[in-house]
Amino acid sequence: MKIFKQSPELLSWVNELKKKGKKIGFVPTMGALHEGHLSLINHSLLKGEICIVSIFINPTQFNNKADFVKYPRPVEEDIKLLEGVGCHCLYLPSEEDIYPSEINTTLTYEIGYLENILEGEHRPGHFKGVVQIVGILLQNVQPDFLYLGAKDYQQCMVIQELVLREKIPVTIEKLPIKRESSGLAMSSRNMRLSTESLVKAPLIYKALARLKLNLKAGNINELKKEEEHFLNQNGFRTDYVEIADATTLRLVSNWDGEQSLVALVAANLGDVRLIDNLVLS
Numbered sequence: 602m603k604i605f606k607q608s609p610e611l612l613s614w615v616n617e618l619k620k621k622g623k624k625i626g627f628v629p630t631m632g633a634l635h636e637g638h639l640s641l642i643n644h645s646l647l648k649g650e651i652c653i654v655s656i657f658i659n660p661t662q663f664n665n666k667a668d669f670v671k672y673p674r675p676v677e678e679d680i681k682l683l684e685g686v687g688c689h690c691l692y693l694p695s696e697e698d699i700y701p702s703e704i705n706t707t708l709t710y711e712i713g714y715l716e717n718i719l720e721g722e723h724r725p726g727h728f729k730g731v732v733q734i735v736g737i738l739l740q741n742v743q744p745d746f747l748y749l750g751a752k753d754y755q756q757c758m759v760i761q762e763l764v765l766r767e768k769i770p771v772t773i774e775k776l777p778i779k780r781e782s783s784g785l786a787m788s789s790r791n792m793r794l795s796t797e798s799l800v801k802a803p804l805i806y807k808a809l810a811r812l813k814l815n816l817k818a819g820n821i822n823e824l825k826k827e828e829e830h831f832l833n834q835n836g837f838r839t840d841y842v843e844i845a846d847a848t849t850l851r852l853v854s855n856w857d858g859e860q861s862l863v864a865l866v867a868a869n870l871g872d873v874r875l876i877d878n879l880v881l882s
């Protein structure tokens with residue numbers, strides 16, 4: 602597997618491959634890789650593409666400094682996992698490669714509604730950082746396909762918006778959430794859960810599944826409140842339990858029985874913040 606730490610070297614390698622007619626698939630990550638990440642990589646490999654994975658823990662998307670400091674960084678294990686699945690290339694940039702000092706890193710991009718609800722509301726500035734890093738990574742890698750996990754539902758929408766508005770020539774594919782057999786959505790943050798929290802964490806999926814099961818046309822606020830109460834009774838500190846339109850992410854209180862909906866949860870167990878979602882209809 603090729604490992605590039607500098608974008609110019611990476612880009613000249615990419616350009617050579619493109620000249621030979623190869624398609625480039627790209628999976629941006631923050632490392633601490635698990636089956637969820639590998640499912641995205643395998644999808645690209647099965648399509649016969651040259652698969653590039655990036656690992657970069659982007660400081661500008663962390664509104665909470667402690668979360669950034671504690672984010673797991675098992676790079677050697679990650680490299681072994683990537684080699685094991687036959688990934689072609691790891692882009693492992695330094696902060697200087699991503700944010701050279703002569704570039705104005707305060708440049709921002711207005712995302713609008715999506716920036717200020719749910720994750721945006723609870724992690725101020727988060728999506729500005731996401732848009733900034735994804736914009737830079739797409740410039741540095743110039744892939745044909747960008748693979749994103751539905752685990753970060755709102756993030757997928759924000760990145761789709763960025764690509765559309767900036768006319769970035771890349772095709773986005775959103776792939777399903779990989780879960781443990783308990784239902785817990787796989788996440789790099791799960792490795793920071795205590796033994797006790799690991800037992801509780803699957804209750805998030807239980808709450809989501811019950812929202813889907815109990816969904817009926819009419820007012821759905823009570824349904825949300827019940828599941829939020831259930832999680833808080835079980836030791837979570839919920840940031841939100843919400844139901845929204847699956848395509849616009851506008852919050853929904855009254856369901857007409859037809860609109861496509863997604864339920865989204867963000868909840869803290871100790872100092873670990875978990876997010877998950879489930880399309881309901």
Ligand code: AMP
Nearest residue numbers: 630631632637749750752753778779787
């Ligand atoms: P992260 O390293 O958490 O920034 O995630 C990198 C990419 O992997 C993002 O597109 C995530 O949505 C995706 N991802 C993370 N967890 C999962 C999962 N459990 N299933 C599918 N994709 C995932």
